[in-house]
Amino acid sequence: MSDGAVAMNSNEARAHVLAEALPYMQAYENKTVVVKYGGHAMGDPSLGQAFARDIALLKQSGVNPIVVHGGGPQIGAMLKQMGIESRFEGGLRVTDEATVKIVEMVLAGSINKEIVALINAEGEWAIGLCGKDGNMVFARKAEKRYLDPDSNIERVLDLGFVGEPVEVDRTLLDLLARSEMIPVIAPVAPGRDGHTYNINADTFAGAIAGALQASRLLFLTDVPGVLDADKQLIKELSVAQARALIADGTISGGMIPKVETCIEAIERGVEGVVILNGKTRHAVLLELLTEHGAGTLIVP
Numbered sequence: 001m002s003d004g005a006v007a008m009n010s011n012e013a014r015a016h017v018l019a020e021a022l023p024y025m026q027a028y029e030n031k032t033v034v035v036k037y038g039g040h041a042m043g044d045p046s047l048g049q050a051f052a053r054d055i056a057l058l059k060q061s062g063v064n065p066i067v068v069h070g071g072g073p074q075i076g077a078m079l080k081q082m083g084i085e086s087r088f089e090g091g092l093r094v095t096d097e098a099t100v101k102i103v104e105m106v107l108a109g110s111i112n113k114e115i116v117a118l119i120n121a122e123g124e125w126a127i128g129l130c131g132k133d134g135n136m137v138f139a140r141k142a143e144k145r146y147l148d149p150d151s152n153i154e155r156v157l158d159l160g161f162v163g164e165p166v167e168v169d170r171t172l173l174d175l176l177a178r179s180e181m182i183p184v185i186a187p188v189a190p191g192r193d194g195h196t197y198n199i200n201a202d203t204f205a206g207a208i209a210g211a212l213q214a215s216r217l218l219f220l221t222d223v224p225g226v227l228d229a230d231k232q233l234i235k236e237l238s239v240a241q242a243r244a245l246i247a248d249g250t251i252s253g254g255m256i257p258k259v260e261t262c263i264e265a266i267e268r269g270v271e272g273v274v275i276l277n278g279k280t281r282h283a284v285l286l287e288l289l290t291e292h293g294a295g296t297l298i299v300p
């Protein structure tokens with residue numbers, strides 16, 4: 001085959017892909033898509049680059065992408081280096097005063113700027129923020145209640161400086177949506193009490209998506225989606241089914257805040273919420289711009 005024929009074929013293939021993607025691109029034009037980029041989905045540099053390319057392409061296609069990132073494993077590694085042990089309750093990191101400083105340093109510092117740099121390298125203008133910037137998010141101390149099996153009395157777990165977002169001011173995000181900038185947000189926010197709070201990145205992404213009435217909220221993690229007791233992917237999950245899987249223990253650990261956030265986001269009016277594997281190259285584009293959505297779609 002001549003070089004010309006190869007070029008023709010690859011051009012044809014590209015045209016075919018574009019023609020298929022066009023209706024989806026048009027459907028998302030000027031729409032907000034919040035992408036939660038989990039710490040487990042990061043790691044491999046070429047995957048990070050592919051992720052950044054997807055976000056840049058969305059912006060270039062007229063979509064308004066907003067990245068909220070995590071970094072749980074990276075925080076764990078830094079704490080370990082400093083001789084601090086990580087402890088989780090119901091998927092949330094118990095966060096004392098020393099820990100919250102490291103959390104802010106890792107999330108709003110190194111990870112945030114790495115993602116900003118990756119998107120900028122794709123020719124776009126990313127801007128790194130956390131809840132503190134532009135008074136975007138205020139949090140309050142999280143209250144996790146549980147039933148003490150010995151006394152049958154409801155107790156409150158003290159997780160230290162773990163917060164839950166209670167106020168989201170969209171002024172800055174609305175301003176950025178009208179600009180060339182792509183917001184990349186770390187899940188750290190102040191409280192009205194003057195403390196800094198560590199917020200689970202899923203919960204934070206849900207609050208942002210809810211406040212903006214986003215068209216889509218995507219959770220990029222390290223598993224194909226929500227798995228059943230036999231480790232098989234559940235393609236669609238109703239709110240009632242999701243609650244039952246949490247109650248019977250099929251959904252555990254970090255998947256609990258993720259699924260709870262999906263439920264809340266749907267209740268707040270986010271149009272579609274998907275949990276999918278961020279380790280699949282170009283997972284974001286494949287999910288949004290092709291017919292074959294991957295992962296678990298949560299429906300009312």
Ligand SMILES: Nc1ncnc2c1ncn2[C@@H]1O[C@H](COP(=O)(O)OP(=O)(O)O)[C@@H](O)[C@H]1O
Pocket residue numbers: 037038039040041070072202220221222223225226227228250251252253254255258
């Ligand atoms: N039913 C389930 N289906 C899929 N993953 C689950 C389930 N129950 C628990 N998990 C765990 O949840 C993890 C994803 O949550 P998390 O570690 O917080 O991810 P991320 O860092 O991407 O937010 C999976 O790697 C898996 O170990």
Ligand SMILES: CC(=O)N[C@@H](CCC(=O)OP(=O)(O)O)C(=O)O
Pocket residue numbers: 037038039040069070071072073075091092093103162163187198199200201202254
């Ligand atoms: C309160 C709480 O647990 N905060 C999380 C924040 C980071 C996060 O959520 O990161 P992933 O999305 O990678 O899990 C933590 O300290 O690990």
